[in-house]
Every structure is written in C-alpha cells, then in structure tokens.
Amino acid sequence: MSAATGVRTRAEVHARDRFGVRDLVAEAAAGIGTRPGRLLLTILGTVLGICSLVVTIGMAQTAAGQIARQFDAVAATQVVIQPRTQGWGEGPALATIPWDAEERMLRLNGIEHAGAIADVSIGEVSISAVSVRDPSAVATVQPIVIGATGGLLDAVRGTVTTGRFFDSGHDARADRVVVLGARAAARLGVHRVDRQPSIFIGERPYAVIGIIDGVARRGDLLDAVILPLGTARADFGVDRLAQVHARIAVGAGPLVAEQAPVALDPRTPDGFEVQVPPTSSLVRERVQGDVNAIFLALGAVALLVGGLGIANVTLLSVMERTGEIGLRRALGATRRQIGAQFLLESVVIGLLGGLIGAALGVGAVVAVSVLREWTPIVSTPMVIGSALLGGVIGLLAGVYPALKAATIEPIAALRSTA
Amino acid sequence: MSLLADLGLEQEPAPTHPVLELRGAARTFPGPPEVQALKPTDLRIERGDYVSIVGPSGSGKSTLLHLLGLLDRPTAGEYLVDGIPTVAASEDERAVLRGESIGFVFQAFHLLDRRTVLDNVLLATLYSGVPRHERRERALAALDRVGLSHRVDFHPGVLSGGERQRVAVARAVVADPRVLLADEPTGNLDTVSSAAVLELFDELHGEGLTLVVITHDMSVADRAQRRVRITDGTLVEL
Numbered sequence: 341m342s343a344a345t346g347v348r349t350r351a352e353v354h355a356r357d358r359f360g361v362r363d364l365v366a367e368a369a370a371g372i373g374t375r376p377g378r379l380l381l382t383i384l385g386t387v388l389g390i391c392s393l394v395v396t397i398g399m400a401q402t403a404a405g406q407i408a409r410q411f412d413a414v415a416a417t418q419v420v421i422q423p424r425t426q427g428w429g430e431g432p433a434l435a436t437i438p439w440d441a442e443e444r445m446l447r448l449n450g451i452e453h454a455g456a457i458a459d460v461s462i463g464e465v466s467i468s469a470v471s472v473r474d475p476s477a478v479a480t481v482q483p484i485v486i487g488a489t490g491g492l493l494d495a496v497r498g499t500v501t502t503g504r505f506f507d508s509g510h511d512a513r514a515d516r517v518v519v520l521g522a523r524a525a526a527r528l529g530v531h532r533v534d535r536q537p538s539i540f541i542g543e544r545p546y547a548v549i550g551i552i553d554g555v556a557r558r559g560d561l562l563d564a565v566i567l568p569l570g571t572a573r574a575d576f577g578v579d580r581l582a583q584v585h586a587r588i589a590v591g592a593g594p595l596v597a598e599q600a601p602v603a604l605d606p607r608t609p610d611g612f613e614v615q616v617p618p619t620s621s622l623v624r625e626r627v628q629g630d631v632n633a634i635f636l637a638l639g640a641v642a643l644l645v646g647g648l649g650i651a652n653v654t655l656l657s658v659m660e661r662t663g664e665i666g667l668r669r670a671l672g673a674t675r676r677q678i679g680a681q682f683l684l685e686s687v688v689i690g691l692l693g694g695l696i697g698a699a700l701g702v703g704a705v706v707a708v709s710v711l712r713e714w715t716p717i718v719s720t721p722m723v724i725g726s727a728l729l730g731g732v733i734g735l736l737a738g739v740y741p742a743l744k745a746a747t748i749e750p751i752a753a754l755r756s757t758a
Numbered sequence: 759m760s761l762l763a764d765l766g767l768e769q770e771p772a773p774t775h776p777v778l779e780l781r782g783a784a785r786t787f788p789g790p791p792e793v794q795a796l797k798p799t800d801l802r803i804e805r806g807d808y809v810s811i812v813g814p815s816g817s818g819k820s821t822l823l824h825l826l827g828l829l830d831r832p833t834a835g836e837y838l839v840d841g842i843p844t845v846a847a848s849e850d851e852r853a854v855l856r857g858e859s860i861g862f863v864f865q866a867f868h869l870l871d872r873r874t875v876l877d878n879v880l881l882a883t884l885y886s887g888v889p890r891h892e893r894r895e896r897a898l899a900a901l902d903r904v905g906l907s908h909r910v911d912f913h914p915g916v917l918s919g920g921e922r923q924r925v926a927v928a929r930a931v932v933a934d935p936r937v938l939l940a941d942e943p944t945g946n947l948d949t950v951s952s953a954a955v956l957e958l959f960d961e962l963h964g965e966g967l968t969l970v971v972i973t974h975d976m977s978v979a980d981r982a983q984r985r986v987r988i989t990d991g992t993l994v995e996l
Contacts, residue, residue, distance in 0.1 A: 357889045367884070374872035667868045670829065671929075672857015672885035674850045750829050754864060 359677055368684040371661075379689065382653040385646030386693025386730050387700065392642045394701025394726050396635030398718040402709055405717040417452075418496075419596050420615045421584040421604065435611025437581035437604055439569075442489045444603045445584060450592025455492025456581045460485040460572045465542030467565060469528045483524040485541065486564045487572030495585040496555050503533035503550030506568045514570040518546040521562035522553040539565065544575065558585070588616075643733060646693065651737035654686045658745045665745055666753020679746035686738025687731050694730015698723050775841035776802040777936050777968050778826055782835035785821050795821040797991040798835060803937065803970060808963045810982035811972045811993075818991040820941075823972050827939050828856040840936055857886035861930030865942035867922045869914040869929075875901065876910045879929045886933035900928040904958060920951025927958055937968040944978055956981050 372379055423433035437456060438444065445454035462485050490507040493500070501522060510517050518539060520530060530537050530548050538545040546567070555561045572578040584604070588596050593616035601609035658665070665678055702718055709716035778801070785796040795818045803809055813819045824830035825837060828844060837844050839859050844852060861882070869878050879897040888896060901907055904924040914922050923943060930938050940959070944952035956978065963969055971982060979985050985996040 357887050359885050363884050370873060370877070663868060664870055667870075668881070668885070669853065670827065670856065670862050671882050672853050672855075674853040676850070677885070751824050754829075754868065 359673070364677070364680055364684060367681050368688060371657075371681065371685050372688055378653065378657075379692075382650060382689055383693035383696065385649030386643070386690055386733060387646075387697040389639065389643035389646035389733075390694045390697025390726050390730050391701040391704070393636075393639035393729070394698050394718070394723060395704045396639050397722055397726075398701060398705035398716070399708065400635055401717045401719065401722075402705060402714055406714050417588050417590060419451075419586040419588050419593070419600070421586070421600055421612050422582060424611050424613045433580070433611070435601075435605050435608040437584055437612075439581070441581060441584045441604055442491045445586055445600060446491075448596060448599050448603055450589045450595050452587045452589060453491055453494035454584065454586040455495035456489045456569065457492060457583045457585065458487040458569060458572055458578045458581045460487050460567060460576050460578055462541055462576060467528070467539060467541050469530060469537065469539050483521070483527065484560065484564045485567065485572075485576075486561070487567050487569045487576075487578050489569050492566075492585060493552060495587050496558050496561065497587065498552045498561065499554040501551045501553045503548070505550050505552065511568040511570040514574040515568065516544065516546045516571060516575075517549045517568065519550045519552055519566045520548055521555070521564045521566070522551055523562045524565055525551045541565070541575075546571075643729070647690075647733040647737045650686055650689055650693075650734055651740060654682065654689070654738055654741040655744065657685075658682060658741045658748075661745075662748055662753045665748045666750040669748075669750035670754060675746040678748075679742040682745045683735065683738045683742040686741065687734040690734015690737065691727070691731035693734070694727040697730060698727040701726070775838070776804050777807070777840060778803040778970070779838040779841075780825070780832075780835065781838070783825060783832035783837050784834040785825060785830065786833045795991055796825065796832070799993050801986070801993060803968065805968055806963075806966055807984060808959075808969045808982045809971070809984045809986060810979035811970065811986045811988055812974060812976065812979040813988035814974060817988045819972050819974070819988055821991075822988060822993075823939065823941050826970060827860055827862060828852050853885075854887075857882075858933065859936045861933065861935035861938045863923070863926050863930050863938065863940040863943045865945035867914070867919075867926050867946070869922055869925055871913060871915050874911050874913060875906065875917070875925050878914065878925055879932050882929045882933050886935075888933055897928075897932055900932040901925070903931070904928045918951065919947050920954050923947060923951070923955050924958065927955070927962075931962065931967065937970060938962065940969065940971045942973055942975075943971060944973070944975065952978070 421437075423435045423437060425433050441456045442454050445451050467482055467485070490505065490511055492498075493505045498505075503519075505519055506515070506517055509515075520528065520539075525531065525548075528539055530539065530551070533548050533550060537548050539548060540546070546565075552566075553562065567575075569578070569581075584600075586596065586600070597614045597616040600614055601612040604612060668678060669675075702723055705718050706716045708714075780799050780801040782798045782800060783796065784794065784798040787793045787795055799822075811819060811822060821830070825832055828837075828839070831837075831845055835845075839855060842855065844855065847855070870881070873881070876894075876897055879900055880893055883893040883897060898907070898910065901910055904927050906921060906924055906928065909917060909921060909925075914925060917925065923946075927938075927943075930940075938959075943955055943959075947955065959969055959971070960981065969982070971978065973979055987994045987996055
C-alpha cells in the first residue's frame with residue numbers, strides 16, 4: 341500500500357471490493373437489527389424528545405395561527421379615520437371629512453368596504469314608536485341618533501337581522517327612513533319591519549326599514565337610530581362627518597394609513613388621525629415567540645435525555661461486543677472502520693427515533709386540534725428537520741462510544757472467551 | 759501463473775520468500791519487572807508447511823501467536839509476511855495485510871451468535887478485498903468445503919462445538935489467506951469433534967494451505983509434519 345514502509349498487498353484491490361459504504365451500512369443495520377428489544381428501549385428517549393419537540397412547536401404554531409385568525413377576524417382588518425382636534429380637548433377640528441368620503445376611500449387599494457358616520461343632534465325631542473306624549477311614562481335613556489352612508493354596515497361588519505339597510509338612493513333623496521340597532525329596536529318595541537312600522541323623532545315619522553345586529557367594531561351602533569346621511573343633513577342640519585370606517589385587506593394597514601388622509605383631503609392630510617391595526621405578522625410573531633421559548637426549552641431537555649440514553653446504550657453495546665470488535669480487527673478491519681460502524685449504528689438509531697417521534701408528534705398535534713376544533717398548523721420543514729435532528733443527536737451521542745470501540749485492542753478482546 | 763513462469767515472466771517473488779519469517783524478533787513487556795516473553799527468535803515457515811507450536815501455558819505461546827498474527831509488534835527484530843516487513847508499518851496497513859494474509863481459528867470460535875453461519879463466513883470477506891460479486895459464492899464454497907452446506911442459514915448457537923469450529927475454519931479460509939493460524943483449535947472440543955477438525959486440517963494442508971497450529975496437546979501437535987517447542991520464550995525444533 342505505502343511505498344514508505346514497503347508494505348504492499350498481494351494485488352492492488354479494486355476500491356469497490358474494499359470495505360465500503362455499502363458494507364458499512366449493511367453491518368451497522370445488522371448490528372442494530374439483531375436486538376430489536378433493546379433497540380426499542382434505546383430509541384425511546386429520542387422518540388419522546390423529538391415527539392415533544394414537534395408537539396410543542398406544532399401546538400405553538402397552531403395556537404398562534406388560531407390567535408392570529410381571531411385578530412384577523414376583528415381588529416386586523418378594521419380602520420377608523422377621524423379629524424384631529426386642536427389641543428387635547430374640544431378644540432376645533434384640524435380637517436374636515438368630505439361628504440363623498442366613502443367613494444374616496446373605496447378608490448384606494450386594500451379597502452374592501454368603507455362608510456362614514458356623523459353624529460346627529462336632535463335637541464330636546466324624544467324618540468318613540470308612537471307619537472303620543474304619555475306623561476306617566478318613565479323617562480328612559482334616549483337612543484342615540486347617527487347619520488351614516490350606505491356602506492357603513494359592511495365597513496363595521498354589521499348584519500341585517502330583518503329588513504334591509506338603506507342605500508345611496510335613500511341617502512341622495514333624503515328619504516325619511518331609519519335602520520335600528522338591535523337593542524334600540526327592542527327598546528322602541530319594533531320587532532319586525534314587514535308591516536312598515538314607523539318611529540317618531542320629535543313629531544316627524546320615519547319608516548323603519550331594517551334592524552341590524554352583530555356590529556363587532558362599534559357596539560354603540562346597536563343602541564342607535566341610524567339615518568341616511570342625506571336625511572340627517574336635511575332634517576337635522578348635520579354639518580360634518582365624525583368618522584370614516586373601513587374594512588381592509590389583511591396586511592393593508594400601513595398602506596391605508598399612508599394614503600387615506602391624502603385621499604380624504606389632499607390639503608390637510610395631517611389633520612386626520614388614522615387608527616390602523618398592527619400588522620398581523622407582528623402580532624403572530626410576538627405571541628409565537630413567547631410560547632415557543634418555553635416549549636423549546638422543554639423539548640431541548642427531553643432531547644438531552646434522549647441523547648444520553650443513546651450514548652449510554654451504545655457504550656454498553658460496545659462493551660458487550662468487545663469480542664466481536666476484536667474478531668473484526670483480526671479479520672482485517674481498521675480502527676476507522678470499527679469506529680465508523682458504531683457511529684453509524686448510533687446515527688441510525690437516532691434517526692429512527694427522530695422519524696418515529698416526528699410522526700407521533702404530528703399525530704398528536706392533529707389529534708389535539710381535532711378535539712379543540714382548531715386548524716392544525718405544522719410546517720413541513722420543521723417536521724423533517726426534527727426527524728433529522730434525531731440523527732444529529734445519534735451522531736453526537738455515538739462519538740464517544742465509537743472512539744472507545746476503535747481503541748479496543750484485538751488481543752485483549754480475543755482473550756475473553758465469550 | 760504457470761504460463762507466466764514458462765515465459766520467464768514470473769513476477770511473484772514468493773518462491774524465494776518464506777510465508778512467515780521472524781528475524782531476531784523478541785517481545786518484551788515493560789515492567790517492573792520487565793518480562794521477556796519471547797527471546798530473540800528466528801523462525802521460517804515455508805509455503806505449504808504444517809507447523810505445530812507446543813508448550814505449556816506461560817511459555818510464550820500466546821505472545822508468539824499474536825506476533826505471527828500481526829496482532830502485536832515485536833519490540834526488537836523484524837517480522838516479514840511473504841517478504842514484506844511489518845514492524846514499521848502503520849496500524850491500518852497491518853490491518854489490511856492481516857485481513858488478506860492470515861486466517862484465524864480460535865479456541866473459543868468467536869462466531870457472532872446473532873448472525874447466520876453464512877453471515878459469519880461472509881464477515882471475513884468484507885475486510886480482505888474479496889471481489890464483491892464473488893463473496894457469497896466463495897462463502898458457500900468454503901462452507902461446502904468444511905461439510906456444512908446444510909447449516910448455511912442456521913445460527914451458531916444451535917450448532918455443536920465441532921460444527922462451530924468448522925464454521926470458523928470456513929471463515930478463516932474463505933479469503934484465501936497465505937497461512938491459517940489456529941490457537942488451541944481443539945481446546946473446547948470433545949475427542950470426536952477434535953478428530954474431525956484435525957482431519958479437516960490435514961485435508962487443507964494436502965491442498966497446499968500453510969498451517970500453524972498452537973497447542974499444548976501433544977496429540978494435536980503430532981499431526982503436523984514439523985513441530986516446534988516453546989519454553990520460557992525460547993523456540994526449539996523437535
């Protein structure tokens with residue numbers, strides 16, 4: 341082989357006939373496969389470690405996805421714009437929302453629905469379902485009165501319980517119609533609209549065309565009597581809009597925050613206060629980060645224990661197989677080949693544990709999600725990575741036993757009459 | 759080979775070299791007290807020899823076996839296998855040479871109990887450079903040679919002692935070694951099994967294999983054509 345020492349083999353052997361990777365894998369597999377019972381115990385630690393890792397990360401991902409979805413549903417897509425006021429209190433507004441705010445908003449990218457709201461002052465008059473002044477009636481809290489554009493209902497995620505919401509036609513004609521919030525309707529004794537009930541604001545009758553509910557963003561609308569904006573301007577002299585509500589696409593918050601004030605009034609864009617949701621990814625990352633830190637620590641401890649288990653059993657196996665190692669050395673195996681065999685056995689054991697653990701972990705995440713009616717979210721790279729991590733742990737755990745195996749002297753090994 | 763010889767192109771230097779040769783080889787174990795297990799020794803084992811080495815326990819038999827088997831290095835002198843000096847060779851080179859040149863038969867058999875008989879024999883082909891496509895064929899031939907064709911898929915645990923030792927012999931010869939080195943090959947066997955193994959040795963010798971048998975049993979030693987006695991680390995031809 342080496343000219344320096346003068347040792348040559350009888351004939352130069354072809355590389356593929358030397359002890360190669362194929363032989364190494366076959367021998368390692370045989371070494372593992374001969375003791376299935378022990379294999380089971382050996383991989384148990386890794387299985388548990390990898391399983392807990394996949395479960396914790398998977399559950400964290402699933403939970404974060406769940407939280408993010410709730411944010412998406414309400415807050416993450418809702419935008420409110422109102423004029424800034426001077427100073428801290430009731431100073432004059434620094435900007436005016438134009439009457440066609442709804443159309444201006446809808447022109448922007450990322451805005452799905454938009455609607456404007458105006459506060460309506462009705463003075464001292466009362467609101468009732470009948471125009472009879474009943475002196476014996478108990479004084480009650482009046483419903484608030486609000487003027488709105490036709491797009492408001494969708495912008496604040498309201499639903500129509502019965503009847504309909506008014507549209508731009510009612511608005512333009514200043515029709516005397518109202519829509520009632522669910523609680524206001526109950527207080528006024530209006531439960532159905534098919535018989536065209538009316539309510540009176542002061543002496544003036546207004547036809548109730550619909551009752552709304554489920555307003556997630558502005559709960560106070562449930563207590564309100566809602567007029568078309570045109571009607572509010574004509575009958576109550578409303579001179580300005582209070583707020584613009586918009587429902588936006590997920591993630592469009594920053595864009596809308598930048599563009600909406602300019603779209604509303606290019607001369608005084610700084611006069612508007614825009615409340616946009618934090619970007620949803622930020623929310624998700626923050627929640628996920630907290631959860632993952634704890635769970636990962638637990639998984640790491642489990643893996644450490646699993647790795648020590650493999651190291652322990654592999655070392656035991658080396659001691660037990662001293663005779664075999666001596667025999668292999670006598671048959672011509674080099675130290676490197678012996679070490680490689682035990683290292684590979686350890687890697688395969690770790691990998692096996694990783695695969696089983698990852699599979700069990702995914703199963704557990706799915707099972708828990710089914711029970712809690714969540715959407716299981718488990719990223720594929722994470723699962724594959726976890727399985728491979730088992731192999732890495734096997735590799736690390738196998739280093740010391742492999743070195744130990746490689747240094748066994750054949751003489752000492754063969755002397756034992758095992 | 760004979761064709762090459764006829765043409766005068768014989769490259770093999772073998773005829774001029776002994777298969778194994780100790781030149782002033784000694785093995786000293788550092789003390790205290792320092793023990794000279796093998797005194798400086800010259801020994802030539804020629805191609806086709808059947809040599810037995812006898813001696814009581816503690817006489818240096820094992821030390822000699824380890825030196826001849828490339829399992830240990832002499833502390834002085836030189837040891838040549840087929841004319842190749844081995845003392846200065848690296849551990850890996852010695853392992854390769856060991857795999858290709860020497861077949862071992864041990865008193866305790868040293869079979870892997872959890873592998874089949876065939877696997878046990880194949881083990882010796884892994885490290886000795888036997889061409890991959892020939893391995894199985896040669897292992898089956900070796901098992902046939904020792905009369906165990908019907909035990910190929912058995913595990914060693916269910917075989918008799920004599921059968922186990924014959925598996926070990928098959929494993930020792932499968933890689934076509936220069937020499938078969940047997941250490942007390944009949945030490946764990948009854949007389950009938952011993953006789954069968956010794957019979958097998960005679961046959962292998964008859965086929966041209968070089969054998970070195972180390973034993974304390976004179977009846978085993980007497981089967982060899984050449985006997986060497988070792989006493990207190992000194993070799994004497996009988």
